[in-house]
Amino acid sequence: MSRVRAALAKARFLVREFSGEAAYDRYVAHARTHDPDARVMTRRAFERARTDAREADPREGFGCC
Structure with a gap:
């Protein structure tokens, strides 16, 4: 059983x-x-910032047709 759990954890x-x-x-x-006292972005704000950064990077290939 521990092998199965280890495999699932790895997956x-x-x-x-x-x-x-x-x-x-x-x-x-x-x-x-x-x-430790810093304000941490919410997951939603983090994902938005991550997406914005990716879209702003010309190496990523995003852009208008």
């Missing part, structure tokens, strides 16, 4: 990493480590 980890879902968790951990 969950990989899915979260590839989907970008873990990025918010890393952001919160980083913010709390550097300044």
Whole structure:
């Protein structure tokens, strides 16, 4: 049973990493480590800022036709 749990945990980890879902968790951990009293963006604000940054980067290929 522990092999199954380990495999599922690894699969969950990989899915979260590839989907970008873990990025918010890393952001919160980083913010709390550097300044425990700092205001942390909500997940929604974080995703919006991340999307805006990606769209503003010309290397990403986003843009109007």
